[in-house]
Amino acid sequence: MKIGIMGGTFDPIHNAHLIIPRCAKERFKLDKVVFMPGGNPPHKPGVTDKRLRLQMTRLAAGNEFDVCAYEVEKEEYSYTLKTLEYLTAKYPGNEFFFIIGEDSLRDITKWYRPREILRLCTLLVFPRESRETLARLIEKTKSELGGRIFAIDAPVFNVSSSEIRRRVRNGESIDAFVPPSVAEFIKANNLYAEVTALNNGEIISRLKETLGEKRFIHTMGVAETARKLAERFGADAEKAYLAGLLHDCAKSMKTHEQLKKCAELGVELDEYSKLCPPVIHAPLGAETAKREYGVSDEEILNAIRRHTVAGKNMTLLDKIIYTADMIEPSRDFEGVGLLRSLAETDIEKAFFESVKQSILFNIKENKIVHPASLESYNESAPKYKNKT
């Protein structure tokens, strides 16, 4: 079988990415073309998460092309040669055609072991500048490296992923450049748009719409309590208020929706969080605060992320949010009085007792105790050990 491989970052995938392999398929009689979205390159921190790029690629490929998640699923960034070695080992007896752009061919000598790449596949190159410059470049590369390199007879497309990102940022339409499913996905996931930080009033109105009444009252209670605790114990009161406002911003979704969104946004969940769905809203909440509410402060995002299971080395802000969540005025459970009175004078002890009560509650209910909670407890327990 003749298999074309269309590699790329696909951030986002666009119409030219689809037309080029169609041209290649027809001209070189390929049996199929497989899209291979790349992992997150270490030198390009601004690249959209690989799972989101994979999903966009799948949407665009539809039933027409295959999509291979090999590079996305690999932990480390994959060199083209490694990917080709994987493919030739996995699908022996097939002929591989690697589709690249003129600009990539120009850089091929900088790739990892280009001669070996050319031993494993035929390169099919589409023009980026002009057909003439491409023809000259192919001749030059062949004389230097050998191998089979052919031009794809496609027009030079002006569309580029960076231009699409720019259009989204500026609120311009991208409908002419990407398939409708990709345009919808970009919109639904708020990709490429500059997320402007909302002010507290805007956040409160949005929370009021999305959280139920009871949770909204709880949220406002946590925010106010967190602000007071921050003022009392010398943390940043505004950060505490904002973290309090957003700590449960992802909690109104159902578990299956939360899991779906975590997968889409690349929020990684440990095995315990999967066994105990009520904790998922914390890491998902941090990602939501970042993407949908424009929060970029890592201290705030961490406090949101850690507010359900706590952990080792909690910062003062983390402890304040955790404790405020337990003691805000609408909370009513046995033991809350002790926590409230401790929080008047000693945030460390109030936090420790809050974690302890939470662990004991879970044990009483035969629920899973997250190891991070135990780590948090163990870190402080020696300090409060009862003297007998």
Ligand SMILES: [Fe+2]
């Ligand atoms: Fe929560």
Ligand SMILES: [Fe+2]
């Ligand atoms: Fe809460």
